[in-house]
Amino acid sequence: MEQNNSLLTVKDLVKHFDISGGLLDQLALESGRIVRKKTTVKAVNDVSFTIMPQETLGVVGESGCGKSTLARAVLGLYPPNSGEIHYQDQRIDNLNPKQMLPFRKKMQMIFQDPYASLNPRMTVKKILEEPVYFHNKAINAQAAEDKVAEVMRQVGVDPAWSGRYPHEFSGGQRQRISIARALMVDPEFIVADEPVSALDVSIQAQILNLLMEAREKRGLTYMFITHDLSVVKHISTRVAVMYLGTICELAPTQTLYAQPGHPYTRALLSAIPELGVQKPKHLKLKGEVPTPINLPSGCVFHGRCIYANDRCTQEIPRLMRLESGAYVACHGVEEKRI
Amino acid sequence: MKNKKSHKNPEDRHPFFDQISQLWRNKTAVLGLVIITVFILSAILAPYLSPHDPLETALYDQLKPPVWHATGTWKNILGTDDLGRDILSRLIYGARVSLVVAVISVGLAFLCGTLLGCISGYYKGFRESIIMRCMDIILAFPYILLAIVVVAYLGPSLQNAMIAIAITYVPRFARIVRGSVLEECEKDYVSAARAIGARDFRIIFIAILPNCLGPLIVQTTLGFASAILDMAALSFLGLGAQPPTPEWGAMIAKSRALILRASWVMTFPGLAILFAVLGFNLLGDGLRDALDPRLRD
Numbered sequence: 131m132e133q134n135n136s137l138l139t140v141k142d143l144v145k146h147f148d149i150s151g152g153l154l155d156q157l158a159l160e161s162g163r164i165v166r167k168k169t170t171v172k173a174v175n176d177v178s179f180t181i182m183p184q185e186t187l188g189v190v191g192e193s194g195c196g197k198s199t200l201a202r203a204v205l206g207l208y209p210p211n212s213g214e215i216h217y218q219d220q221r222i223d224n225l226n227p228k229q230m231l232p233f234r235k236k237m238q239m240i241f242q243d244p245y246a247s248l249n250p251r252m253t254v255k256k257i258l259e260e261p262v263y264f265h266n267k268a269i270n271a272q273a274a275e276d277k278v279a280e281v282m283r284q285v286g287v288d289p290a291w292s293g294r295y296p297h298e299f300s301g302g303q304r305q306r307i308s309i310a311r312a313l314m315v316d317p318e319f320i321v322a323d324e325p326v327s328a329l330d331v332s333i334q335a336q337i338l339n340l341l342m343e344a345r346e347k348r349g350l351t352y353m354f355i356t357h358d359l360s361v362v363k364h365i366s367t368r369v370a371v372m373y374l375g376t377i378c379e380l381a382p383t384q385t386l387y388a389q390p391g392h393p394y395t396r397a398l399l400s401a402i403p404e405l406g407v408q409k410p411k412h413l414k415l416k417g418e419v420p421t422p423i424n425l426p427s428g429c430v431f432h433g434r435c436i437y438a439n440d441r442c443t444q445e446i447p448r449l450m451r452l453e454s455g456a457y458v459a460c461h462g463v464e465e466k467r468i
Numbered sequence: 469m470k471n472k473k474s475h476k477n478p479e480d481r482h483p484f485f486d487q488i489s490q491l492w493r494n495k496t497a498v499l500g501l502v503i504i505t506v507f508i509l510s511a512i513l514a515p516y517l518s519p520h521d522p523l524e525t526a527l528y529d530q531l532k533p534p535v536w537h538a539t540g541t542w543k544n545i546l547g548t549d550d551l552g553r554d555i556l557s558r559l560i561y562g563a564r565v566s567l568v569v570a571v572i573s574v575g576l577a578f579l580c581g582t583l584l585g586c587i588s589g590y591y592k593g594f595r596e597s598i599i600m601r602c603m604d605i606i607l608a609f610p611y612i613l614l615a616i617v618v619v620a621y622l623g624p625s626l627q628n629a630m631i632a633i634a635i636t637y638v639p640r641f642a643r644i645v646r647g648s649v650l651e652e653c654e655k656d657y658v659s660a661a662r663a664i665g666a667r668d669f670r671i672i673f674i675a676i677l678p679n680c681l682g683p684l685i686v687q688t689t690l691g692f693a694s695a696i697l698d699m700a701a702l703s704f705l706g707l708g709a710q711p712p713t714p715e716w717g718a719m720i721a722k723s724r725a726l727i728l729r730a731s732w733v734m735t736f737p738g739l740a741i742l743f744a745v746l747g748f749n750l751l752g753d754g755l756r757d758a759l760d761p762r763l764r765d
Contacts, residue, residue, distance in 0.1 A: 153597075207662055227667065234665035247656035251678040261664045311660065 136180040136218075137319060137351050138204065143213035145174040145196075145203050149423075172422045173199040175375040175430075176213070178449070181319075186345065186352040188366030188383070190359060190398070192419065196375040197355045198242075201321045204353065205239055206230055217319075235265045238312035242324040244304035248296035254307055255292035258282070261314045277314065285310045285340060302333035309340065313348075321353045326361060338365055359402050363387060371395045374430040375422055380449060381456030391458035393435050393468065429461065437462040490758040497754020503747030511564040518557035519545070522714040526552035531730045547732045549723060555733065558714035559740050565715045566744060569630055569699045570692040576634035578688055581641020586672050588642070589649025600646065603639035611636040612701060619707040626715070629708035633698050637691055644687050648680035682759035686752055693748035700741050716741050 150156045150169040158167045173196045181187050191197050202208045204215060206222060215223040222233050241247035248257055258278045262269060269277075279289035285306040287299075296304055305325060312320055322341065326334040342365060344350055356362050362369055362383075369386045371379040371394065379392040390396045397413040415434045420426050429447050432438040441461050449457040450464050462468040491497050510517055529552040533540045540547065546555040584603070588596035606614065618632035652658065653676065661675045700717030702708035709715030711722065716737040723733035 202659065205663055207659055227665070231665045234663065237663075239660065239663045241656040241660065243656060247660055249657040249661075249675055249679070260661075260666075264664055264666065308660075315664075 135183070137183045138181040138353075139214075139216040140180070140204060141178050141214040141216070143174055143177045143200070143203060143215065144211045145199050145208055146170040146172050146211050169423060172425050173375055174203060174210075175425070176446075177372075177375070177377055178213075179370055179377060179380060181351060181353060183318075184345075184349055184351055185367045186354055186365055188362035188369040189353065189355045189372060190357060190362050190369060191372035192357060194419065194422070195372045196422070197357075197372055198323050199375075200372070201239070201323045201353065201355050205237055205321055206233075207239075231265075235315045236317055237319045237321065238315065238317040240305075240308055240312050240320060240322040240325045243328050244301055244308050245296075245328075247308050248304055248311075250296055253293050253295055254282075254287075254299075257296070257307065258292070258311055258314055261311060265315050281310045281313050282307075284313070284344070286336075301329050302336060305329060305333075305337055306340065309337070309344070313344065316348070317350070319351045319353070321355070323355045324357070325354075327356065327358060334361070341365065359398065371398065374419060374425065376430055377449065377459065378431065379456060379458050381454070381458075385454050385456050389454060389456075391452060391454075391456050391463050391468075392431075392460050393437055393462065394431050429459075435462075437468050439467075487758045491754050494754040494757060496750050497758070500747045500750025500752075500754060503743055504751060507563050507744055507747065508567065510560045511567045514560045514564050518554070518560040519543075520554035520557040522553060522558040522561040523712050524553060528552065531726070531733070533730070534732050537732075546736050547730070549719070549733045550726060550730075555719075555736055558719060559716070559736055561714040562716045562719065562737065562740060563744070565626070565709060565713060566696045566699065566741075569626070569633070570695040570748075573630040573633040573695045573699075574637060574688055574691040576631070577637035577691065578641055578684075580634070581638045582645050582677070582684070584638070585642040585645025586649055586677065589646040590653060590668065590672050590676070592650075596646070599642065603642050606636065607639045609636075612698065615698060615702060616705070616707060619702060624707045624710065626709045626713065629699060629702045632702070633695050636698075637695070640687060640691065641684070644683050645680060648683060649676055652676045652679050686756040686759060689748055689752035689755055693745045693752065696741065696744050696748070 148168055148170050150167065153166075156166050156168055157164055159165075160167075175196075177196075177200060179187070189197050189200065199208065203210050206215075206225075210223055213223070214221055217233055217236070220233075222230065225233070248254075252260075255275075255278055258281065259274050262274050262277055278292060282289045282292060287303055287306050287310065291299075296307070299307065305328075309325070325341070326337050329337060338361065341352070345352065352365075354362065354365055366383050368380065368382050370377050371386075371392065373394050379386065379390065379395045381391070386395065387399065390399050393413075394415075397415050400411060400413045416436075417434045420430070420433060426433055426443075428444045429435070429438070429442045432442040435442065439461075445461065447459040447461050447464070449459045451457055452463070458464075460468065526548070529544065529548050530550055532544045532548040532552075534547045535542055535545050537547075544554050544556070546559070548554055549558070584599050588599040609617075614636050615629070615632040618635055619628050622628035622631065649672070658671060658675060661671045666675070699708055699715070700720070703715045703717030704721040706718075706721065709718045711718060719737040720734050720741075723730070723737075727734050
C-alpha cells in the first residue's frame, strides 16, 4: 500500500466525537464513587488508504458509517484524534490554519446538500469570488470577474446570472455553482461528499458527467463519497467499502464488482436490484448496524456475519492484499474459509 | 398592479424586499412605525418644534391646565408643571432623552451580546460554558433590581443608568445569537468557508452573522421599548435622569404629589411612555412576523 508518488496518504486515522455534554452530565455514580465518564461516537477507526494522482476513489457505505467524517477529516475540517494525513510528501494533519493555507488551494470539497452549502445571503458572484480573493490577494476586480464567468460557463451556468442569490436557482444549478466554487482555486484534489444524492436522477447524470468532464480537462483527483453503488461503479477507478468506521474492502472497481471479497461487500452488492430477475438472491444480513458508541470487539462486522468464528470476535482484522489486487479486512478471507 | 410591471422578475429580488412588503401589509406594524417616526422626528427637531425652553421656569405660570381646560391658554398647550415649565416642550425634549437612552443602552447590549453569543456559539466547549453560565447568573436577578444595584454602585446619573440597562440586556442578545450561530454552524456553507481557508473572524462575521440577523432585529426593536420603559422606571426611582433633565419617568416622579390637584402634569409623560413603548412593540411584533418564514400565510 505504500507508494511514494501518491497524492494523498491516510495512515491509521481515528476520529471520535465527544457527545457527553457538560461536566455535570459526565459524572456518574459507580460502586459508591463519583467518576467522570465520557461518551464518544467512534466515527472513524484506524482507517488507512492512499489516493494516486488522477484516480477517483469511491467510498461507499451505509448512513452513519463514517464516510462524511472521513471526508472532512481528510480536508482538515475535523482535527483527527490520531493518525496521519500526508498530501504528497507533506504531513498536513498537524498544521495550523496559516500553514494549511497553501493546501486549501489544492484540496476542495463539494457538499451533499446544495441548499445548505451556499450562503443564502451572498450572491453567486460573491460566493465564487471569495475563494479567488482569498488565495490571490493581489488580483484585480476585472480578472476576478473574468475568472468567475469562465468557471460558470465551464459548469454550465450562464454568467449573466451571477448577480442572483442561491435560492433563485434549482437544485441542479446550485450543485453546479457548488462545483464551480470548488473549481475557482484550480484545485488538484476534490473531495465530493455525496454530491448527487440530493438530486433527482436525470440531474444526477448531468452532474456526474460534469464532474467526469472536469476530471478529464483539469486532471483532477477525486475522493467520491456516496451510498449509491451504481454511481460509484460509474465514476470510480477504485472503491473503498466502509462499515462502522472502518474500511472493510478496498479494490479496483472492476475487481470489486466482479468478485467481492468481504462478506459485507457481497451482501451489499447482492442488494443492487437488477432488471429481469424474478427472484433476487439477496444475501440477507441478520440484525442491525451496532451503535458506534459501543463498538463490537474484534471485527466490527462479526455480529452480522454468517462466517464469523471465535477469532473474529476478538481480533481486529487488518487490510490484506489478495491475488486479485483487492485489499480485504476479513479473517475468513485471510484463512481462505470464505 | 398589472400595468405597473417592474423590469425585474419578482424572483430576482433579495429576500429583504419580500420581508419589507410583508411588513407593509401588516397594518399594526405600520401603525407602530408611524408612532416611532413621530417620536424620532420630534427628538431630532426638538429645538424647532417645542414652543418654549424645556428648562425655563415661569413663577407666574405654575400649574397651568391644558388648552381645552376652562382656564387653559394657547401659550402652554399641555399646561405647565409646578415650576411653570411648559409640559409639551419637556415632552418633546424628553423624546430626545428616551431615544438616546434606548439607542445607546440597546446598542451596547447588542454589541456585547452579539460578540459573546458568537464566541459561545462558534467555539462551544469551555468558553461557551463560562459565558452562558455568566449570562444565566445575570438572568437570575430580576432585571430592574439588578439595574438598581448597578446604578447604586456607579452613582445615579443618566449615563450610569444606561450602562445598567445595557448590562441587564446583554444576556437576551447573547442567547439569541448563540442559538442562531449554533444552528448556522451545522450548515455546509460554513464548512465550505473553512475549506477555502477563511479565518474564524471572517466566518463568524461575514458568513454566519448575516444569517442570524432576523431574530436579532426583532429583539433590538423590542429592546428599545423595554429600555425606554426601564429608563422611565429608574428615573422614577430617582436613579436615572437627574432634575432638571426633561425625562418622562422623572417628570412622573416629580408630579406624584400633584396628581389630585393637577393630573395633567403626570398624565402626559405617562401617555408619552405608553405610546413610545407601544410603537416599538407593534413594530417588533410586525418584524417578527415578517422575518420568520414559518409565520407567513
